[in-house]
Amino acid sequence: MTEALRATDPVRRWFSSAGHDRRPPEMQEHYLDVLDGFCRHTGKSPDELVAFCFLRRRATGERFVSVKRRVTVNEWIDVFVSEQGWTGKDAVVTANIVRGFLIHNGVLIQGKVWTGG
Amino acid sequence: MEFKQVVGDRRTIRFFEPNEPVEPEKIQVMLEAANRASRAVNADFIKAIVCYRDELSDDVREQLKTPTTTVQLDLAPVAIFWYGDLTFAEGAQDRLKELTDLGALPVTHGWSHAYVDEVAYAQVVEPLSKDTTASIWAVSVECGLAIAQAMLAGVDEGLGVGLHAFNSAVAKEALGVPDTWLPMWMLLVGYPAEDRLAGGQRPRRPLSESYHRGRYGTRWEEIPEVTERLKKEGMIQEPMDAEARAREVQALAERFGLPL
Numbered sequence: 001m002t003e004a005l006r007a008t009d010p011v012r013r014w015f016s017s018a019g020h021d022r023r024p025p026e027m028q029e030h031y032l033d034v035l036d037g038f039c040r041h042t043g044k045s046p047d048e049l050v051a052f053c054f055l056r057r058r059a060t061g062e063r064f065v066s067v068k069r070r071v072t073v074n075e076w077i078d079v080f081v082s083e084q085g086w087t088g089k090d091a092v093v094t095a096n097i098v099r100g101f102l103i104h105n106g107v108l109i110q111g112k113v114w115t116g117g
Numbered sequence: 118m119e120f121k122q123v124v125g126d127r128r129t130i131r132f133f134e135p136n137e138p139v140e141p142e143k144i145q146v147m148l149e150a151a152n153r154a155s156r157a158v159n160a161d162f163i164k165a166i167v168c169y170r171d172e173l174s175d176d177v178r179e180q181l182k183t184p185t186t187t188v189q190l191d192l193a194p195v196a197i198f199w200y201g202d203l204t205f206a207e208g209a210q211d212r213l214k215e216l217t218d219l220g221a222l223p224v225t226h227g228w229s230h231a232y233v234d235e236v237a238y239a240q241v242v243e244p245l246s247k248d249t250t251a252s253i254w255a256v257s258v259e260c261g262l263a264i265a266q267a268m269l270a271g272v273d274e275g276l277g278v279g280l281h282a283f284n285s286a287v288a289k290e291a292l293g294v295p296d297t298w299l300p301m302w303m304l305l306v307g308y309p310a311e312d313r314l315a316g317g318q319r320p321r322r323p324l325s326e327s328y329h330r331g332r333y334g335t336r337w338e339e340i341p342e343v344t345e346r347l348k349k350e351g352m353i354q355e356p357m358d359a360e361a362r363a364r365e366v367q368a369l370a371e372r373f374g375l376p377l
Contacts (some may be wrong), residue, residue: 110182
């Protein structure tokens with residue numbers, strides 16, 4: 001399943017841009033598992049997730065990142081992480097795996113930082 | 118620390134030790150450095166509000182972020198919000214006369230109380246203060262001078278600093294900023310969680326690309342001996358090593374749970 005995910009353009013872009021394709025296989029598999037879980041949670045493919053974050057201006061057709069949709073995606077991420085039972089640093093790290101996927105596909109999205117508190 | 122070393126060591130720090138407190142004494146040194154900066158008409162152009170991170174609610178901190186100011190705002194223990202005061206001309210006559218009486222503005226250069234009233238204030242300062250574009254220019258330049266000194270003082274105190282944009286509407290509401298204050302920058306301050314030299318000096322173009330001699334087009338020619346001396350004295354340092362920096366960023370991302 002994750003091999004099909006890995007073959008999609010946004011995931012290939014993410015892995016290449018972040019250098020994940022040079023990381024140990026088990027780490028690559030973990031990243032893909034997290035994204036796969038999030039895609040199932042939202043019912044969207046990687047392409048659809050990225051596309052969801054952008055809108056086009058009616059006048060010019062110019063693509064831009066929608067603030068409202070970015071907020072929505074952040075809410076989806078929080079719910080997904082909570083449902084998986086991750087807490088503490090695990091929750092921050094896992095949520096940011098999804099955000100990393102979006103960031104490398106041009107979506108400005110900011111998440112939490114683990115400060116040890 | 119020697120001046121040239123301070124200039125050479127300054128970086129925009131983006132990874133701060135979130136739980137290592139910054140001593141108010143060091144913040145005061147930074148504010149005093151700003152206060153001592155060169156300033157036209159001896160006016161208090163620069164204003165600042167110092168906020169310790171936990172004095173800002175999570176919601177406000179989130180709303181202060183911009184496309185380029187992100188998790189560094191969550192990591193930095195201190196944020197200094199810098200503003201420029203558009204009422205800088207108020208009291209300018211008195212301050213100029215004070216400088217005249219002290220001899221900082223000497224008669225040898227044409228200064229007198231009458232000159233302040235009839236020329237310096239009436240023909241220069243007052244008209245400038247009433248011209249929006251000119252005022253914003255003057256305030257911005259003067260604030261830049263002060264902020265630069267504060268940053269260098271912070272580095273000299275062993276702190277990391279980073280100047281960033283912020284959502285000024287949110288800050289105005291949250292911090293009770295007066296209407297006459299023009300937002301400048303937010304300076305994040307803390308002890309670096311990354312190497313204090315943040316991977317090396319950022320790329321800079323040669324002096325000849327930006328600096329000219331006598332007239333535009335006659336490029337400044339570097340004196341190699343001076344360049345060598347500045348390397349020895351720390352102003353010019355090793356450039357960034359992208360691979361080493363990538364390793365450092367990865368380690369920091371793992372520590373703070375950040376996206377990679």
